[in-house]
Amino acid sequence: MTAENFRIDIDADGIALVTWDMPDRSMNVFTEEVMDQLDAMIDRFAGDAAVKGVVITSGKEGSFTGGADLNMLQSMFSQFEAKKAVDAEAAVAELFERAGRMSWIYRKLETSGKPYVCAINGTCMGGGFELALACHGRVAAASAKMGLPEVKVGLFPGAGGTQRVPRLTDTQAALQMLLKGETLSASKAKAMKLIDEVAAPEDLVAKAKDMLKSGLSPVKAWDQEGFKLPSGPVYSAAGAQLWPAVSSLYRKETGDNYPGARAIVKCVYEGLLLPIDQALKVEQRWFANVLQTTEAAMMVRSLFVSLQALNKGARRPADIAPTALKTVGVVGAGFMGAGIAYVSAKAGLSVVLVDRDQAAADKGKAHSEELMKKLVGQGRATKEEAEGVLARITATPDYAALKDADLVVEAVFEDRAVKADVTKQVAAVMKPGAIFASNTSTIPITHLAEAFPDPARFIGIHFFSPVDKMMLTEVIMAEKTESQALAVALDFVRVIKKTPIVVNDTRGFFVNRCFLRYISEAYDMLIEGVPAMMIENAAKFAGMPVGPLALNDETAVDLAQKIMKATLRDEGEGAINAEHFKLINHMVDDENRLGRKNGKGFYDYPDKPAKKHLWAGLKALYPQKKPEDVDFAELQQRFLVTMALEASRTIEEGVVTDPREADIGSILGLGFAPYTGGMISYIDGMGVPAFTALCERLAAKYGPHFAPTPLLKDMAEKGESFYGRFAPADAAAA
Ligand code: NAD
Secondary structure, three states, rough: OOOOOOOEEEEEOEEEEEEEEEOOOOOOOHHHHHHHHHHHHHHHHHHOOOOOOEEEEEEEOOOOEEOEOHHHHHHHOOOOOOHHHHHHHHHHHHHHHHHHHHHHHHHHHHHHOOEEEEEEEEEOHHHHHHHHOOOEEEEEOOOOOOHHHHHHHHOOOOOHHHHHHHHOOOOOHHHHHHHHEEEHHHHEEEEEEOOOOOEEEHHHHHHHHHHHHHHOOOOOHHHHHOOOOOOOOOOHHHHHHHHHHHHHHHHHOOOOOOOHHHHHHHHHHHHHHOOHHHHHHHHHHHHHHHHOOHHHHHHHHHHHHHHHHOOOOOOOOOOOOOOOOEEEEEOOHHHHHHHHHHHHHHHEEEEEOOOHHHHHHHHHHHHHHHHHHHHHHHHOOHHHHHHHHHHHHHEOHHHHHHHHEEEEOOOOOOOOEEEEEEEHHHHHHOOOEEEEEEOOOOOOHHHHHHHHHHHHHHHOOOOOOOOOOOOEEEEEEEOOOOOOHHHHHHHHHHHOOEEEEEOOOOOOOOOHHHHHHHHHHHHHHHHHHHOHHHHHHHHHHHOOOOOHHHHHHOOOHHHHHHHHHHHHHHHHHHHOHHHHHHHHHHHHHHHOOOOOHOOOOOOOOOOOOOOEEEOOHHHHHHHOHHHOOOHEEEHHHHHHHHHHHHHHHHOOOEEEEHHHHHHHHHHHHOOHHHOOHHHHHHHHHOOOOHHHHHHHHHHHOHEEEEHHHHHHHHHHHHOOOOOHEEEOOOOOOO
């Protein structure tokens, strides 16, 4: 039985109002069934003389559609792989057909002879916005957001988006929007001529019907004689100026790492040289092509399927009832504590924010005031909302105020003794059963739990800075942490709308372990005499958002020194690299180069408007190689391999138990080259045998830190993948 996803009401003027309202779903998405029903509806209206025009809207308040059901897309990937193994040619032909299905349904709508208006009542993304673009008119609610974000999950808009957008707006703006996967407000979309009207939500349908009644043509401009592209032809003086700049901008922005982004540029360029029907074929061909890339498969899996699973609590112990969190305590109102208090209060929780004295606690609360003020100024929050957030935060030096907290997060100085003292004071006032979480970045949670009377209720919740912007949290299980504490921690993380990964206790947990590898590889390169500029650029071309030396400046060079000293103290001489220690000691002790915070680190930070630039003195530290003697591609590989290898070690040691968490943690925590799908997908994507061979080659040239681990060798021999061998219980191995 097929569910009725669309309601149809035909009024006295012969206007059919189609309301998309999928039963049992909070948001409309494109499924095979929805496409079948849409297809049949277009035929029906085309053949019904009584229907003069059609308005399409959604029955879900505030949202039109989230786009395609990417789970459907993922099953398409696996079906394709299965079929390819049997009959490659037939598999590719079938994929080509499926890749174009939505696009040709839309083209049929566009040329059906009936005028369609899309009434965009709210969020309208991906395939939904492409449907709107195929309609003959578009009116959107002022609050609606719309866009084509496919490039962010490794794809591109393959249902006419790359053709209709640059036929409605100028090529440069179109490319920018498509390549960024930008979300547009209704007013921006109107300014770009992507929609015709903006209306109040209650007037949307009436306005759409008015457009039809005033004689909207059922023939699109590009299907009429004499159509002119908004920016003129590709082969014109303007085109000759634009296109060379596009290709250099594309390379600069993407490092040519994203097949989806590359396909956008090709589709727009090739498509604008052709009539629309042929242009749509070009788009279909590229879409089928991109669907077959490793990058698309890995990005869809990590950034859509896995991310959603983790956000929905894939790792939450199922046998524990959801906690009704009302009050959280935050102890330490400094840089991190203030941020944690803010995101908690913003999510509707009551917050007790404790510091050593009233002034320090108030200073932490002032951070929320500042951020809310900014949001109000930008029109993104009302005054009442801002007042509500502040009213929910109680700033006090009095530990007794923590007595009602269901969860207390500790964010005091990174010092074992201070933390132990605070832990004891908090434990003395906490209500029975409440959970204690530490936000330490380096101290093993198991050690900290020793100061707490009931270590079963002690857990780590590691935030990243700035707390309001970074979407990841690492939840750390100490030796004695029990599942109740995990459930509460995950419920908290869900309330504040962050993505959790659950890891077992180890020095640096997951993200910082991989982060240190990134920085450490850069130190190696500096010591080898690789010009610093090449180091930074290689990292960026490999897909990292910030170069390692710039990142080290942000986190502070003296912090690197502190971590090295602590490791030396705790684990002995062999645990750190003596050359690295020498380099950092020189930077900090001899040169006083502490990073951005004192205006000098690996970079110099002159007063604005001058821009930061690499410190010229770096060249004098080590004999410099000539750029032409450096293998730039290999530098890129070294960064990705050293981090991915560390991620594989965390799995081998049982620190990370689910490959999805390593992938998501690496992308959200470090910005690890998103086109790979994350560190573990990077390995699986090239295949464990190829990765192992690459490690061996790099180990021979650059040292044993690249040597493949026993697990990798074993997996390479057996032809296994991480997602196969460590398949999460709730997800099919891909
Ligand atoms: P911070 O110095 O900015 O803040 C620490 C706060 O703790 C200060 O306001 C201090 O007054 C308060 N404090 C100290 N002793 C106290 C006591 N006995 N009772 C109550 N309050 C007390 O430090 P931060 O950067 O916010 O770091 C806090 C914790 O978060 C550390 O464990 C750190 O490792 C961890 N962390 C930091 C970052 C980061 O990027 N800074 C990231 C993740 C985790």
